[in-house]
Structures are given as C-alpha cells and as structure tokens.
Amino acid sequence: MKIDRYATNAALPASFVQSLGGWTNQLGEPIDPELAAGEYWLVALDMAGSPAACLRWRAALGWDTPRYHYHVGRAVHASAELRLFQTQATLLLCNDLTGDAEIADIAVDAAVDEPQRVLADLIGFALRHHHPAGRIVVELQGIRNEVGESPFWQGLGRHFYAGDDRAARLRHGVKWTTHLAALLPRQLLHVPLLGDDAQRAIGKVGAQSKDLQRALAAAGFEYRGHVRIDDGGPVVELGRLSDIDGNVVSAPL
C-alpha cells in the first residue's frame, strides 16, 4: 500500500476529492476536502492507485475556533456520621485539548477488505512522520440507536438546543460543537441527574468508529476521560500533555 501526503488544497488530486464525495468520516459525517493552515491529508492508495482510505492531520486543534469537550470527573459525597460514601461521575465543559494534534476525518472506502489493517497502516504512517510535543487525539462517534438517536443527546443536549443535532452537525461542520457549547451549562454536571440511558452512553463507541477504535488502541491510543459534547463519544489520546504550562500556550499568529 502506498500513502500520499497532500499539504495544500491545490495539490489535491481530483480522484481523491471525488472519492471523498462517497465517504463519511469516523463520526458519520461527510468530509469537506478543504485544508486549513497546519493541516494536511494522508491518503492510502490501493494496488490500482485508487484512494482507499484517508485521514486529516491537524497540527493543533482549537486555535481558530475554540473546541469543547466534556471532562468526565468524579465527585465524592461523604459523611462519616451518615455512613455515607458515594462517588459520582461528573461532566465539566472544557477546552482541555486545545493545542493538541488531532487526527480527524478518518475514512475507509466501503470496498476495502481489511479496513482495520488499512487504518492501522495509515495511522502508523502518521505517527512515524510526526512527533508533536504534546498529545495526539482522535474523536470517536458515540452510540446511537436504530433510528440514529443518541441517548446522550436525548438526556442532555436536546434540553439546551431544541433543533436536530445531526442536521446542525452537518450544517456547521467543525464549528457545531463550538456553537453548541455556548448553550450548555458551564458548571459541573452531576451525571446521576441525567437519565440512565444517557449515563450509560458516556464514553461508549458507536458502530461507525468500531474498527478505528481497535486500530487506535493497537497504536497506543487510550480513553482518558474526555468525551464529545453532543453524543458522548470518547476522545482517545496518545502521548503526554505538553510540558509547556497550559497557561502559557498561545496560538501561533
């Protein structure tokens, strides 16, 4: 398998742009070929030279538009007198991943025989060629039921945005969660106050991301308590948080 790298919009071959039209990324969204600053495409080609899979490398996420995730934490309610010791999961809206490298828009052609192996090759290539100072993160799709509804969204997001989450995601692309975050509570949310289905969906991977999840796990990516704010899908992470003090990280101008 051959892997090509395209760093500018002008360099994108027509065959790749055409393939993207029929693919969806790991979140189930259509893919826009447009590259922004600090981004490039890695495209895996099959024996015949046709695009078989792709990923978008993003050197630093959240610099142009703030990106939001939920940090899944823990709160303890304890009273020796009441013989009460209860731990609970909490959700806090955060920008923790800002400045981290991101692998986005990961897609495999439906005709590929061993999608997991192709993805592993593609991710392996990306990791061999890039050594960011900090973390590399990948968002995975959260679980959805037969009719495409996300239990996490039903339990949380829909109370703050009455519109259709999937339609809004398609309309706003990468800025969707930025816009959504503006409507969500800024304070700590106690997970038991959400419905049972929503609680169970936190950090769970949806069908669209299953193959990818295995490939990423094999490459060392792990879930460390960050989830997507709309469907509760996990963010998997590789590497340490940059040694640079988070407070002084600033966007390259």
Added chain:
Amino acid sequence: MNPTDLLLRPVAAADLPALERLAAASVDAINSLPKDPAKLRLRIERSLDAFATEDDASGEETYLFVLEDAGRVVGCSGIAASAGFHDRFYSYRNEFVVHASPGLGVTQRMHTLHLCHDLTGATLLTSFYIEPGYEQTVAPQLLSRARLLFIRRHAERFNARIAAENPGLSDVGGACPFWDAVGRRFFAMDYAQAEAVSGGRSKSFIADLMPHAPVYVALLPEDAQWAIGQLHPVGELPFSILQAEGFEADTYVDIFDGGPTVVGTLEGLHSVRAVTALRVGTETPQAEAAGAGADWHIVCAPGRADFRASLALLDTAAPALPSGHELVRRWQLTYDQEIDISPLRLAGDRRKRGTAA
C-alpha cells in the same frame, strides 16, 4: 364559634397534653410539630425560655403560641428568631439563565436552582397547625398574623426579613418527586429516612452534602419539575394567609421537597403596615354596641411573656378604646393602657366588613 372567644397566647407548660393532641392529628413528616412527647416538652421549655429572656436575646429563641377557643386549645403557631442560627440555612433559589449561541442563532431561557444561604438569619414562621373544624373561620387569620404583630413589637429580637417554609408535594406513602429526583441521587435514601437520620438537627447537616453546582430544571424528570414550588394540600391554608399578607413565593424553594419558601420584609407586610396603637379611654356612648363604623380587628396586648391577641369589633374613628368595651373587661385593661390593632380585613381583601364570624 364566637370570634371574641378566640385568644392567642404564649404556650404554657400545662399545654403539653393539648399539643400532643394537635401533633397526633397533624400530617406526618409535614407539620413541624413533633409527635414525641419528650420533644414537645422540649419545644415548650424552649419557648418558655424565649419569652422569659430579657434583653440578651441571642437569636436562638423559638417562640410557640397556642390559640384557645373559649379556653380550649385548638391550634398553635411559632416563630424561630433566626433561621439556621448555629449553622447555615439552605434554600434553592430560582434563577433564570439565558444561554445564547450566535452561531446557531438560538437564545434559550433556562430555569436553574441555585443552592444558597440567602435566608440564613431571617426570622422564620413555623409550626402552624389548626384543628380542621376551624379552617373555614377567622381563627387561622388570628393564629398566623398575630405573630407578625408580636415580631413588630419586639423587633430587636428578630430579623426584618421574615420567611416561612411550606410543605412540598409528597404522597401518602411519603414518596416525594422532588427528593427522588434530586436529594435521593446524593443520599440513596428516602426523604423520611434522611429526615430521621438527620435526627431533627438543622437540615444543613444534610444540605452540606448536596452538589453546589446549579440544578438545571430541564434535566429533571417531569414530575420533579412540576413539583418545584408546588404546595402540599395541607399547606394551602397557612400559605394563602401569608400570600395575602404580602409574602412573595417565587424566589425560594425547599432543597428537600421543593415546596415554596415565602419571604417578606416585616415593614412591607399588610398587617404590620396597618397597625395602629389605641389607648384605653373613658366611657363613650357607642362603647358596647358595635355600630356601623365598627370593624373586626386583630388586637394585641403588646407584652412579651404576657402577650395576648384576640379579635374585636372596634370603631376606628374613635380616638380611644372606650373603657366600657368588652375587651377592656376581658383583658382587665386600665385607663391609658396601649394595645395594638390591625384590621382583620387586609387592603385588597374582598371579604365584607364585619363578617368575621
């Protein structure tokens, strides 16, 4: 019932059997009157102490009044000088937060509940109970409102901010939708259990364990949302009296059962605004017969341990209380002695004049 037979006075040690009778008749876990005789006796003792305390009132005092009809105790009501005296007094405050996303073109008004200590130190009206047979009479008016006239006369012992908790929704089995959706998530026990565990201590003992982030009402189950600020039916009578008095019910709810906690400022309450002092004068021709100018009033002998309140028909056009008025005889008032009077019918009240009975 003859309204002039009603008398409100501080509780006495001899009232224990009567209070036990009232407590037994009141609804479990809702009325703040304990059923345990030992606890009732303690309440009486604390009240006796409170009324007896001279000038060094600490704020810890709890006062208990009883209402007699022709000598028989038919109700009680109380005052706690300072809410959460030794500790913090918790409430949920209703707040509306507008969330806006210019990107999505959406602004959304969100109802939230904020855990707060706003009412710590406020004076609390407590322990209201009246026999069901008196609910449709003027007796509850006297029982509830005479407390405000007492507070006004002894203002140095109380806070200018007055509050009263009202029972929230719960069913006969003790299930409480607000508690089930909020408190239970953090305590994993029934409301009744939680109350028992806290052992009658200040609720702050439990409240300290509640989450301090605001509760987004939209995330609660529907029955719990509905219960916010809703009254248990047994609370309707005392609540309606306080509402007519000018208490406001929209800001605070109980952190356990979601019942409304009403607040008001002493000087803004209708009974207090309408108070005038009247001195015992000399005999006048219209004394005995209540004439066309006479109207029902709550009347108070403004002492502390000898505080008394009753109902009387008074001619407010008269400059003084005629010495021949039956109240003078009943209370053994002397010439020039001062009493406080406040019209039974409040401003805006549609009840007709002189129809107290």
